[in-house]
Amino acid sequence: xxxxxxxxxxxQDQKRFTPVRRQLRKPRHAGLVEAxxxxxxxxxxxxxxxxxxxxxxxxxxxFGDVPLGMFALCHLGPPYIDHRLDLFQSIVEHYAPADPxxxxxxRARMLVRxxxxxxxxxxxxxxxxxxxxxxxxxx
Amino acid sequence: xxxxxxxxxxxxxxxxQLVLRLEEGVGQVSLQVAGVGQRTEEVxxxxxxxxxxxxxxxxxxxxxxxAQRAETRIGVIExxxxxxxxxxxxxxxxxxxxxxxxxxxxxxxxxLRDVGEQLMVETPGYWLAPVLVALQAxxxxxxxxxxxxxxxxxxxxxxxxxxxxxxxxxRQGRGESSLRWLRHYLAALDPSDLGREFAxxxxxxxxxxFGPAGIEMVQERLDQxxxxxxxxxxxxxxxxxxxxxxxxxxxxxxVADRYPRLVAVSPQWPQMDRVLSRAAAHxxxxxxxxxxxxxxxxxxxxxxxxxxxxxDLLVTGFDEEELPLSRDLAENHAIVKHGxxxxxxxxxxxxxxxxxxxxxxYLTTQSxxxxxxxxLGVSRATQRMAVSSCHEWFAQAHAQYSRDYRTELPADxxxxxxxxxxxxxxxxxxxxxxGSFTRPIEALERSLAEHWDRAGRPFVDSLAYNWQRNLIxxxxxxxxxxxxxxxxxxxxxxxxxxxxxxxxxLWYQAQNQxxxxxxxxxxxxxxxxxxxxxxxxxxxxLADWTTAFRQADGREAAVRAVVADLATAGSPATPYERxxxxxxxxxxx
Numbered sequence: 001x002x003x004x005x006x007x008x009x010x011x012q013d014q015k016r017f018t019p020v021r022r023q024l025r026k027p028r029h030a031g032l033v034e035a036x037x038x039x040x041x042x043x044x045x046x047x048x049x050x051x052x053x054x055x056x057x058x059x060x061x062x063f064g065d066v067p068l069g070m071f072a073l074c075h076l077g078p079p080y081i082d083h084r085l086d087l088f089q090s091i092v093e094h095y096a097p098a099d100p101x102x103x104x105x106x107r108a109r110m111l112v113r114x115x116x117x118x119x120x121x122x123x124x125x126x127x128x129x130x131x132x133x134x135x136x137x138x139x
Numbered sequence: 140x141x142x143x144x145x146x147x148x149x150x151x152x153x154x155x156q157l158v159l160r161l162e163e164g165v166g167q168v169s170l171q172v173a174g175v176g177q178r179t180e181e182v183x184x185x186x187x188x189x190x191x192x193x194x195x196x197x198x199x200x201x202x203x204x205x206a207q208r209a210e211t212r213i214g215v216i217e218x219x220x221x222x223x224x225x226x227x228x229x230x231x232x233x234x235x236x237x238x239x240x241x242x243x244x245x246x247x248x249x250x251l252r253d254v255g256e257q258l259m260v261e262t263p264g265y266w267l268a269p270v271l272v273a274l275q276a277x278x279x280x281x282x283x284x285x286x287x288x289x290x291x292x293x294x295x296x297x298x299x300x301x302x303x304x305x306x307x308x309x310r311q312g313r314g315e316s317s318l319r320w321l322r323h324y325l326a327a328l329d330p331s332d333l334g335r336e337f338a339x340x341x342x343x344x345x346x347x348x349f350g351p352a353g354i355e356m357v358q359e360r361l362d363q364x365x366x367x368x369x370x371x372x373x374x375x376x377x378x379x380x381x382x383x384x385x386x387x388x389x390x391x392x393x394v395a396d397r398y399p400r401l402v403a404v405s406p407q408w409p410q411m412d413r414v415l416s417r418a419a420a421h422x423x424x425x426x427x428x429x430x431x432x433x434x435x436x437x438x439x440x441x442x443x444x445x446x447x448x449x450x451d452l453l454v455t456g457f458d459e460e461e462l463p464l465s466r467d468l469a470e471n472h473a474i475v476k477h478g479x480x481x482x483x484x485x486x487x488x489x490x491x492x493x494x495x496x497x498x499x500x501y502l503t504t505q506s507x508x509x510x511x512x513x514x515l516g517v518s519r520a521t522q523r524m525a526v527s528s529c530h531e532w533f534a535q536a537h538a539q540y541s542r543d544y545r546t547e548l549p550a551d552x553x554x555x556x557x558x559x560x561x562x563x564x565x566x567x568x569x570x571x572x573x574g575s576f577t578r579p580i581e582a583l584e585r586s587l588a589e590h591w592d593r594a595g596r597p598f599v600d601s602l603a604y605n606w607q608r609n610l611i612x613x614x615x616x617x618x619x620x621x622x623x624x625x626x627x628x629x630x631x632x633x634x635x636x637x638x639x640x641x642x643x644x645l646w647y648q649a650q651n652q653x654x655x656x657x658x659x660x661x662x663x664x665x666x667x668x669x670x671x672x673x674x675x676x677x678x679x680x681l682a683d684w685t686t687a688f689r690q691a692d693g694r695e696a697a698v699r700a701v702v703a704d705l706a707t708a709g710s711p712a713t714p715y716e717r718x719x720x721x722x723x724x725x726x727x728x
Contacts, residue, residue, distance in 0.1 A: 107546055110549075111545050111546055114545050116545070116692070130542050136538070139535075139539075
């Protein structure tokens with residue numbers, strides 16, 4: 001009856017997945033999570049740039065891919081509810097509920113609002129990799 | 140009053156009667172037109188209903204036909220299997236009988252030899268027949284025949300013969316020889332291209348059938364394969380994808396009937412429906428897998444029985460010649476199961492048929508043992524062990540699944556009102572009104588009420604009786620008659636009469652129109668109140684939905700905990716793990 005319409009798996013899809021996929025799924029270590037938290041804490045420009053640099057280097061060596069930045073819930077209190085940490089432009093931007101968030105960060109907004117994630121890594125490809133409170137990641 | 144006056148008076152009276160009757164007639168016609176309009180709408184909606192039920196009927200008839208056809212096919216395929224492979228059953232039964240004959244020693248050598256040789260003749264090409272001859276020769280201590288028979292069986296199916304011999308030897312307490320066959324079997328395998336019978340190895344490991352030394356050997360080999368295969372990211376991705384499609388089966392049903400007002404007012408509803416039914420999967424997964432994490436599989440009391448079960452599995456479940464028919468059978472069973480819904484059957488089969496493929500890599504064998512134990516014939520204990528081996532893929536697929544539906548959450552839930560109405564033949568359209576539920580409900584209600592008033596007022600005003608326009612004609616006529624009255628005074632009377640009659644008619648019309656206007660005003664008021672109630676109901680249902688979603692979504696962490704439990708639960712810790720296989724201690728743990 002020809003119901004078997006499965007696509008062929010294993011091997012053929014190899015090109016679509018970068019060889020670092022397994023590396024990307026490694027849990028984010030506590031030092032990195034803490035560094036991301038510190039970005040939010042009103043640092044001066046020089047310290048922030050230095051911290052951004054360290055985080056970028058850490059991603060590069062540990063996971064083989066560097067996110068554009070992170071998106072997380074904001075603890076400053078009203079009117080702000082979430083913020084964007086840009087690793088390349090060294091900026092922290094806080095948003096009120098009605099503020100528009102630039103792409104590709106906007107898609108992470110509803111993810112962090114569920115409260116299930118510590119922060120969400122946002123990549124240039126538009127991919128989102130949410131990091132749970134224990135550092136494990138969906139990639 | 141003069142005669143012409145009287146005549147004129149009569150005629151004007153007659154005209155007045157006629158005008159009034161005409162007016163009544165027009166009124167009736169307009170009522171009838173409205174009635175016809177209403178009936179057309181009714182007929183229209185009945186037609187739509189009919190069309191819908193007809194479509195449903197066609198679909199149902201088609202599905203019933205599909206299901207019936209599939210049922211017939213099942214009968215045919217089963218008969219085919221019976222016809223083509225039915226005689227294998229005898230061999231399989233005899234194999235088990237022979238082993239029990241071994242145990243109790245009640246069957247004579249001659250009988251065993253006769254049966255073995257007869258089956259050898261009756262089932263040419265079947266690997267199990269020479270194995271029976273070998274068993275009989277072994278029992279009769281006829282080494283030459285035994286070796287030849289084993290060679291023939293090995294020639295027919297090396298994998299299954301090796302496994303069978305390893306299990307038989309284990310069953311008879313020949314640990315050393317058993318391990319030799321096992322090593323032989325494992326060494327010949329390519330982990331990226333395993334036959335279906337490999338599931339027997341997983342079964343044996345989970346049941347501890349090869350004893351501690353065997354488990355260690357197999358486990359070592361399996362770990363090595365796993366590492367080798369996982370170095371290819373595409374293979375791992377394929378397994379994650381496999382688990383992801385398994386998760387899709389746990390998506391809950393649509394919940395629209397629980398939130399009727401939200402469905403009616405919010406354009407974000409389809410997204411919300413999808414997100415909530417996807418979040419419901421967590422609870423279903425917990426129900427399914429938490430029991431597996433805690434259960435302690437029951438083991439058979441005697442190792443002979445244990446091995447016999449595995450032997451049964453080996454001889455019955457994995458004959459490749461039967462696979463095409465088994466696939467066909469599985470397809471038809473799926474169609475019957477889904478009541479003839481081919482699309483649903485196909486969705487199920489896309490993943491399930493994998494278990495009926497001839498060759499798998501080792502990782503797929505593990506996933507299939509975990510997800511499709513029935514189709515591979517493996518036991519619950521093996522399934523549990525396989526789920527445990529797959530926990531990383533399970534966890535990753537689950538994390539991605541949760542991320543994906545959460546990304547779909549609507550950032551803003553809105554209510555939209557926009558409607559068309561028909562009031563006694565006049566169309567009224569409420570322009571689009573959109574309000575976000577993030578605003579306080581009182582403000583939303585006020586805004587919606589104002590919107591109704593703003594749209595309704597000009598409409599009601601437009602229904603007011605237009606005195607100006609309707610006075611033009613009678614005014615002109617009366618004026619002409621008056622002018623004529625200067626020449627002939629009788630015309631003055633005529634002007635007076637015409638003016639009075641026409642005035643009466645206009646007044647009657649104005650009364651009618653005022654009633655229509657009042658009706659429209661009442662209707663719009665009712666519609667406004669309805670809308671506001673719907674908005675309020677929508678807001679209440681949104682609160683319910685949010686609670687339901689939070690609750691369902693919050694179970695995600697519990698699923699992660701269950702997966703973590705399963706990761707440690709499935710090690711092959713069976714009663715046989717510590718048992719050493721040698722003569723005299725074959726039974727009992």
